Amino acid sequence: MRASLAEKGVALTPRRAKLLEVLVASDRHPSVGEIHEEVRRYFPSTSLATIYNTIELLKETGQVLEIEFSGAANRYDGRIPQAHPHLICVECEKIEDLEMVEPSEPLEAISAATGYRLVNRRTDYYGVCPQCQAREGGQQQAPQSLP
Amino acid sequence: MRASLAEKGVALTPRRAKLLEVLVASDRHPSVGEIHEEVRRYFPSTSLATIYNTIELLKETGQVLEIEFSGAANRYDGRIPQAHPHLICVECEKIEDLEMVEPSEPLEAISAATGYRLVNRRTDYYGVCPQCQAREGGQQQAPQSLP
DNA sequence: TTAAATGCAAATTTTTTGCGTGATG
DNA sequence: CATCACGCAAAAAATTTGCATTTAA
Numbered sequence: 001m002r003a004s005l006a007e008k009g010v011a012l013t014p015r016r017a018k019l020l021e022v023l024v025a026s027d028r029h030p031s032v033g034e035i036h037e038e039v040r041r042y043f044p045s046t047s048l049a050t051i052y053n054t055i056e057l058l059k060e061t062g063q064v065l066e067i068e069f070s071g072a073a074n075r076y077d078g079r080i081p082q083a084h085p086h087l088i089c090v091e092c093e094k095i096e097d098l099e100m101v102e103p104s105e106p107l108e109a110i111s112a113a114t115g116y117r118l119v120n121r122r123t124d125y126y127g128v129c130p131q132c133q134a135r136e137g138g139q140q141q142a143p144q145s146l147p
Numbered sequence: 148m149r150a151s152l153a154e155k156g157v158a159l160t161p162r163r164a165k166l167l168e169v170l171v172a173s174d175r176h177p178s179v180g181e182i183h184e185e186v187r188r189y190f191p192s193t194s195l196a197t198i199y200n201t202i203e204l205l206k207e208t209g210q211v212l213e214i215e216f217s218g219a220a221n222r223y224d225g226r227i228p229q230a231h232p233h234l235i236c237v238e239c240e241k242i243e244d245l246e247m248v249e250p251s252e253p254l255e256a257i258s259a260a261t262g263y264r265l266v267n268r269r270t271d272y273y274g275v276c277p278q279c280q281a282r283e284g285g286q287q288q289a290p291q292s293l294p
Numbered sequence: 295t296t297a298a299a300t301g302c303a304a305a306t307t308t309t310t311t312g313c314g315t316g317a318t319g
Numbered sequence: 320c321a322t323c324a325c326g327c328a329a330a331a332a333a334t335t336t337g338c339a340t341t342t343a344a
Binding site: 068069070071074087089090096098100107110111113114115116117118119120121122123124125126127128129130133 | 175200202214215216217218221234236237243245247254257258261262263264265266267268269270271274275276277280
């Protein structure tokens, strides 16, 4: 993973190393803001722009998967950067990896049928997680933050 | 469709009727901006806020499917508001419905396995459409606009 | 006439960009 | 000393909100 960065000729600075670590250590699919907070615990002067820049680098080398949202901040998956299904709680905004589902059609079949040169796929399931269901009818829960 | 609005107790004003018409008449998955332009051709004083408001109403009654993007504007599908796969060209930003693919797992199976109460699904394939491939190597094309 | 619909403009939020400084090889 | 990393602040872009006015049941 670090090798990919080296290949690209970009330096693995301490800040970037920490960002990589945060990304890989978390299975919570953190947002840029959350990554920023974590990195700042070790490098308090780190700016948001640097986080965005570094994530851009990682996206280019396919080392992080970006999960886009319009209203809210994008979320990032540094553990399984290949496209895979996610389970998204619409209440607490938790995002989980969903291992059980494999999309039926391979990209090649769709490519052949449509003429598109496919580069990526996104499959997300939206719902209410068990914890939020249990809490239902009671008061709302604040969206989660990193531990 | 209009009945759904009536049931909800909201008025079907001329602007809203036009917006519905634009939404259903187009298979291009227009953005709010594009819808706005179209509606303005008939009601020039229409504001963007009204478009956003009305789309919010339609979302609540499940009459329009929102396709979220972070960088760009969201796109809307008023023809097939049920979740279904889309084919998205990353160059010209065209969005097509993809009929051939049916996600393998029914929501119920995933619900049972995960404990989530699922409400929606999103499946998108990203690639370069045949037209943009043909143009490749040449100059870039401007993103499409409504006809 | 009472409530809903709307226009307008300001505010919010996320992400991008420009520029100058500083670190590093 | 030349390049890349970075902080800072401003800029962009999409969406939401507050408020006053118009429309309409």
